[in-house]
Amino acid sequence: MSEDNTSVPRSPDTGGGNGNRSLYGDVGAFLAAGMPDPPAPEILPRTDGTGLFYRGQVNVVFGEPESGKTTIALHAALRTIRGGGRAAVIDLDHNSMAGIVSKLLAIGAEPDELTSLDRFRYAEPDDRAELQSVVMDLSQWGADVVVLDSIGELLPAMALNSNSPDDFTLANAAVLKPLAMSGACVIAVDHVSKHGGDKGPTGTAAKRRAAGGVMLQVTVKEPFTPGSGGSAYVSIYKDRHGGLRANSPTGEREPLAGTFVMHQDGTCIVYAAEAGERKPAAVPAEDLDALARLDPPPSSVRDVKERMHWRTDRAADVLRVYRSQIDTGADARSRSPSVPGEQEHGTVPVPHPYVRGTGNTSQGVA
Incomplete structure (x- = not known):
């Protein structure tokens, strides 16, 4: 049985000086049957x-x-x-x-x-x-x-x-x-x-x-x-x-x-995912929530560093994701629905969630 769970055709055992050929895959029979399509995620x-x-x-x-x-x-x-x-x-x-x-x-x-x-x-x-x-x-x-x-x-x-x-x-x-x-x-x-x-x-x-x-x-x-x-x-x-x-x-x-x-x-x-869309940097949800609670909102990396007492790299990463989510939410709200059921539930991504007063981000969803 191969690694992708498909059967491998075996060569016929003809004996002679070639040893036990049935131990080996029959590439000829495999190719004669035609190369199978690769599995597709469904x-x-x-x-x-x-x-x-x-x-x-x-x-x-x-x-x-x-x-x-x-x-x-x-x-x-x-x-x-x-x-x-x-x-x-x-x-x-x-x-x-x-x-x-x-x-x-x-x-x-x-x-x-x-x-x-x-x-x-x-x-x-x-x-x-x-x-x-x-x-x-x-x-x-x-x-x-x-x-x-x-x-x-x-x-x-x-x-x-x-x-x-x-x-x-x-x-x-x-x-x-x-x-x-x-x-x-x-x-x-x-x-x-x-x-x-x-x-x-x-x-x-x-x-x-x-x-x-x-x-x-x-x-x-x-x-x-x-x-x-x-x-x-x-x-x-x-x-x-x-x-x-x-x-x-x-x-x-x-x-x-x-x-x-x-x-x-x-x-x-x-x-x-749409063309050009990228995975955002991974930052802790509690950091994003803390940034969203700032009033007035954060204006720069220096501003975040001074108010949150974070290192430069941490402040820069969290601020970048924070801003990208605000931008994504604004873009999504201007997008016309194209998926069944989207009209009733609003466009996606939904508006930026990290609003002041949201409290603990731990919601019990695994």
């Missing part, structure tokens, strides 16, 4: 029809706490169910059934979409044996999407060492890869490394090798507030097959794939 389509995730592959979505990464994964599951497919959640983070179901209801799921075991399955395995039983059952069931939340709890659940790349490889072979080989789009949720910013997910090297689909980084744009919605940038950290990268802005190593928006009523849409 799970969770953006507004331009290009999906964010690949079927039959391990995909990873990672970011800071409360950045919206779990919400994006659950939205992919809900869209799949609504399209007639099957979706499941493996809750290794022990969010609880109440926690996961409430998140799904908050983004518009109907109770009858979640109550049938033939459409949706939720599992909260407590140990290795139970987890492997769930994996076997979901593989036989034929799940179209499996959300695993989160990778950080996968190795402890398997009684393996979280700091060992070799142990992660074992966990991947026992849990993630079998689900992908059954045809499921596996969306594994992960946290950003302790270094923060754009350093990637924890245990980057081992996880990057294991991801046969995409690795997407989620960065808060507008904090997710219950009843008010929110948004997040989604950028491409890895795209093994290139299908998502080919339909995203070029010129950057980690291009912006789009913007995930949750409207006030819970409606979720992934807006495709």
Whole structure:
């Protein structure tokens, strides 16, 4: 079985002095059958029809706490169910059934979409044996999407060492890869490394090798507030097959794939990135909130340094993102709606969220 889960034709064993030829791939037969088209991402389509995730592959979505990464994964599951497919959640983070179901209801799921075991399955395995039983059952069931939340709890659940790349490889072979080989789009949720910013997910090297689909980084744009919605940038950290990268802005190593928006009523849409649109610098949400509280608004890097007592680099980075979000919000408000449902909910990106008096930016959205 090849790395991208496709069968490799074997050469016939003709014996003689050539050894056992059946051990080797038959390139002639492969080429005679015609080169297959490369896989295309089709799970969770953006507004331009290009999906964010690949079927039959391990995909990873990672970011800071409360950045919206779990919400994006659950939205992919809900869209799949609504399209007639099957979706499941493996809750290794022990969010609880109440926690996961409430998140799904908050983004518009109907109770009858979640109550049938033939459409949706939720599992909260407590140990290795139970987890492997769930994996076997979901593989036989034929799940179209499996959300695993989160990778950080996968190795402890398997009684393996979280700091060992070799142990992660074992966990991947026992849990993630079998689900992908059954045809499921596996969306594994992960946290950003302790270094923060754009350093990637924890245990980057081992996880990057294991991801046969995409690795997407989620960065808060507008904090997710219950009843008010929110948004997040989604950028491409890895795209093994290139299908998502080919339909995203070029010129950057980690291009912006789009913007995930949750409207006030819970409606979720992934807006495709436009030509020239870039991923903003990663800065802490609390820094942006602090800058937005300044009255009068900040006027320069020097002004921010003096009033916030920050270093030059920190003041410059936060002020740049702060200004870009104000500009983006103004541009979006002048843009005519072009997506179904946009007229009712307002254009996107929605107006700049960091208004005075917003309070704590921590909203409980993962």
